[in-house]
Amino acid sequence: MATVSYYTPEGLQKLKEELHELKTKGRSAVAHQLAEARDKGDLSENAEYDAAKDAQGHLELKISKLEEVLGNARLIDETNMDLSKALILSKVKLKNLNNNMEMVYTLVAEEEANLGAGKISVKSPIGKGLLGKSVGEIAEITVPAGKLRFEILDISR
Secondary structure, three states, X not given: OOOOEEEOHHHHHHXXXXXXXXXXXXXXXXXXXXXXXXXXXXXXXXXXXXXXXXXXXXXXXXXXXXHHHHHOEEEOOHHHOOOOOOOOOOEEEEEEOOOOOEEEEEEEOHHHOEHHHOEEEOOOHHHHHXXXXXXXXXXXXXXXXXXXXXXXXXXXX
């Protein structure tokens, strides 16, 4: 069963562009590698040809997976978002109760996650732990380094 993933308009556009790039430039580059390897003669002992065929297989697999992701992608309508709970695309202001540091994260789809930009995946331990929580709640989240406790200070768009 395919997994439905939710995306921002920018995130969905980025996936579409990546797929287009793979189908055009990616396939063209692999076809060129195959043609060059074929020109070198005997294909039975041609390592370059084998490598190019492997690259072609990996490229087609990546294209297939990306097409599946896009086929199951849904655009998020931010206008109807419930701001009473932390959901995908919520901007959540947290206080780490272990060290009293405050931080703000936006919960996004796995493919859009970028910690440097403050975007964490809803499938990450912290993202999962925040989903469904409301302002004032304490989220206890187990991460590889141990157990973290976050107080939800604010939820916005």
